[in-house]
Amino acid sequence: xxxxxxxxxxxxxxxxxxxxxxxxxxxxxxxxxxxxxxxxxxxxxxxxxxxxxxxxxxxxxxxxxxxxxxxxxxxxxxxxxxxxxxxxxxxxxxxxxxxxxxxxxxxxxxxxxxxxxxxxxxxxxxxxxxxxxxxxxxxxxxxxxxxxxxxxxxxxxxxxxxxxxxxxxxxxxxxxxxxxxxxxxxxxxxxxxxxxxxxxxxxxxxxxxxxxxxxxxxxxxxxxxxxxxxxxxxxxxxxxxxxxxxxxxxxxxxxxxxxxxxxxxxxxxxxxxxxxxxxxxxxxxxxxxxxxxxxxxxxxxxxxxxxxxxxxxxxxxxxxxxxxxxxxxxxxxxxxxxxxxxxxxxxxxxxxxxxxxxxxxxxxxxxxxxxxxxxxxxxxxxxxxxxxxxxxxxxxxxxxxxxxxxxxxxxxxxxxxxxxxxxxxxxxxxxxxxxxxxxxxxxxxxxxxxxxxxxxxxxxxxxxxxxxxxxxxxxxxxxxxxx
Ligand code: UDP
Numbered sequence: 001x002x003x004x005x006x007x008x009x010x011x012x013x014x015x016x017x018x019x020x021x022x023x024x025x026x027x028x029x030x031x032x033x034x035x036x037x038x039x040x041x042x043x044x045x046x047x048x049x050x051x052x053x054x055x056x057x058x059x060x061x062x063x064x065x066x067x068x069x070x071x072x073x074x075x076x077x078x079x080x081x082x083x084x085x086x087x088x089x090x091x092x093x094x095x096x097x098x099x100x101x102x103x104x105x106x107x108x109x110x111x112x113x114x115x116x117x118x119x120x121x122x123x124x125x126x127x128x129x130x131x132x133x134x135x136x137x138x139x140x141x142x143x144x145x146x147x148x149x150x151x152x153x154x155x156x157x158x159x160x161x162x163x164x165x166x167x168x169x170x171x172x173x174x175x176x177x178x179x180x181x182x183x184x185x186x187x188x189x190x191x192x193x194x195x196x197x198x199x200x201x202x203x204x205x206x207x208x209x210x211x212x213x214x215x216x217x218x219x220x221x222x223x224x225x226x227x228x229x230x231x232x233x234x235x236x237x238x239x240x241x242x243x244x245x246x247x248x249x250x251x252x253x254x255x256x257x258x259x260x261x262x263x264x265x266x267x268x269x270x271x272x273x274x275x276x277x278x279x280x281x282x283x284x285x286x287x288x289x290x291x292x293x294x295x296x297x298x299x300x301x302x303x304x305x306x307x308x309x310x311x312x313x314x315x316x317x318x319x320x321x322x323x324x325x326x327x328x329x330x331x332x333x334x335x336x337x338x339x340x341x342x343x344x345x346x347x348x349x350x351x352x353x354x355x356x357x358x359x360x361x362x363x364x365x366x367x368x369x370x371x372x373x374x375x376x377x378x379x380x381x382x383x384x385x386x387x388x389x390x391x392x393x394x395x396x397x398x399x400x401x402x403x404x405x406x407x408x409x410x411x412x413x414x415x416x417x418x419x420x421x422x423x424x425x426x427x428x429x430x431x432x433x434x435x436x437x438x439x440x441x442x443x444x445x446x447x448x449x450x451x452x453x454x455x456x457x458x459x460x461x462x463x464x465x466x467x468x469x470x471x472x473x474x475x476x477x478x479x480x481x482x483x
Contacts, residue, residue: 004477006469007036009109010135011098013087013117014044016054016276020369021137021211022115023054023063024244030062032459033466038064038109040101042071042094068097083277083387084117088194091117099124110469110476113209116146119201131472133465134202135209138368140220140240141396142389143210144172145181147224147234149199170230171223173400178410179391203235207465211242211368213451213458216401216444239461243448245376246369248355257300258352260342264298267360270382270425271353272301275367278386279307282328284415289333291421292341297429299341300359302348303329354379360438361428366393366404378445380404380437382424386412403441405433 008029012022019041026037043051055065071093073086081089098121102109111131114121116138125132136143148169159165166174181195202208214221217240223229224238261269272292274280280288285306292299303325325345326334334343350370353359354377362374363382371393374381381404383394391412397404405427407416428434451458 004473005034005036006110006466006473007038007107008111008113008469009038009040009102009130010113011040011115011118011121012042013115014042014090015083015087016051017367017369018115018117018137019051019054020246021244021372022135024246025113025135025209025241026063028241028244028462029466033462035466035469036064036107038066038105040066040068040098042068042090044070044090066101068094068101082191085191085194087117092120095121095124099127102128110473111206116198119198122201122205129476131206131469132204133207133209134205135211137211138389139212139393139396140210140217140224140238141172141175142368142392143208143238144169144220144224144230145175145392146195146199146202147208147230149196150203151233169223170228170232171226172220172230175392176395179395181389181392203233205236207237207239207468208234209239209241209465211244211372212240213242213448214240215447215451215457216240216242217396237464239465240451241458241462241465243372243376243452243458245372246351248351257342257344257348258356261300261353261356261358264358266357268429269298269300269358270295270361270363270429271350271359271379272299272363273348273350273370274302274304274365274384274386275370278365278367279304280411281308281415282306284411285328286330287415287418288421289329290418291416292425293333293337294418294422295425295429297340297425298358299337299425300344300348300353301341302344302346302350304346361425361434363425366390366397368393371397372448375403375441375444376448378438378442380428380434380441382406382428384411384416401440401444403437403444405437 010022010026012019022039026039029035030037071090073089073093102124108128109130111133112121112125113133113135115135119134122132156168160167160177160180164177166176167180168174221238221240224234225231272288292301305325306328325343329343351373354362354373359379361382362370362379363384364370364374365386366381366383367390371381381397383397383404383406385391385394391410394404394406398406405424407420407424409416409420428437450456453459
């Protein structure tokens with residue numbers, strides 16, 4: 001008898017940082033674990049350019065990709081609303097589209113996998129008798145906050161928010177006030193309620209899939225599984241399946257960037273980029289330019305027009321081309337640095353850049369995909385966190401993993417001045433201290449490769465997930481035959 005293949009549907013929320021790891025998860029489930037996968041993408045109304053480039057650059061033959069019609073939230077969300085609020089609204093508006101798409105499928109998916117913003121869609125999985133999973137495109141420490149949030153005593157939370165005490169999570173490293181999520185300081189507004197609601201929905205999932213691996217976060221993963229610690233609140237099995245990093249593709253665009261890298265010495269270039277949406281103030285841009293110049297190191301900088309008081313100013317508009325970024329740089333900067341630096345407006349082929357042998361450091365906003373891409377290429381980091389869980393990521397990278405250096409300033413709140421930038425760049429690229437950081441990141445690169453290879457912890461974790469889908473499918477088949 002031929003056994004039917006389990007079919008996983010994955011729902012990706014808007015934003016490259018959400019889509020990139022979903023595509024990788026889908027690819028692995030198909031190529032290594034013999035599943036059928038459909039990916040539903042909720043696309044924003046703007047910034048389709050990067051989306052098409054990403055989809056074009058991947059070999060999609062084996063993935064079934066469905067672009068749900070884009071949702072324009074301009075009439076619904078306040079223009080000043082946060083990125084998270086806008087994404088939540090888009091996801092909510094897309095639910096009927098997802099429901100009819102699943103309902104119309106001839107082979108009904110066995111499981112629905114949603115991301116952090118898609119938990120409301122888990123009701124659709126219940127309706128169509130599917131398993132439901134949450135994919136955390138970040139680390140286990142971040143998930144620990146989500147899992148524990150509904151249990152947090154209001155008093156403990158208030159001590160954290162108002163008295164700035166570290167937030168204690170059973171079995172995990174406490175989270176410093178300065179590093180915590182924006183949602184907590186806002187805990188009297190609707191964003192906080194939405195966060196709590198999502199974490200309660202996640203508690204009902206059949207499993208939690210996380211883009212981390214056993215050797216990267218052993219302590220937190222242990223706590224999540226220990227019924228005396230976080231396992232008391234996180235009852236669903238946890239599947240660490242990382243590192244899921246976008247694979248390097250032959251260059252199909254901005255090839256000149258890679259041609260420039262080809263001409264630079266090995267590990268000599270610091271790559272500077274703030275993810276898909278990160279932006280700096282005009283003053284900070286000048287300090288960064290000056291710091292890079294003072295460091296006398298080679299650099300490759302993805303530059304965006306400055307935004308005042310908004311560190312994620314390009315999230316929905318990064319696809320809108322702006323070739324006039326030089327007007328925001330200090331006078332004469334481009335001429336003075338033309339032999340050592342390259343400035344790329346708006347967007348660059350990051351995975352290919354980090355995989356290039358000339359790159360020796362990454363000044364990064366510490367989005368989790370950028371972090372994983374840096375680690376899997378053995379590139380040490382200057383942590384420059386801006387929003388979301390990036391400050392936690394920066395702490396994990398500097399204080400636990402030892403693969404990054406960080407400013408004493410919080411770049412999202414104050415200005416990091418040029419001499420400190422110069423010092424951090426030199427520390428990573430030239431100083432002896434940087435060698436230890438580089439060695440550490442190379443060790444982590446190997447540990448990630450081991451986890452993902454056949455028989456490794458993340459490979460086995462994905463196998464267990466695929467087996468759960470298979471068992472569920474068999475149960476459904478028996479039921480359908482009246483067994
Ligand atoms: N990215 C890219 N080119 C850019 C900026 C970003 O290819 O110029 C990709 C990057 O490689 C990563 C994703 O966009 O895969 C950004 O995800 P991350 O989690 O690092 O940050 P977010 O944008 O979600 O804050």
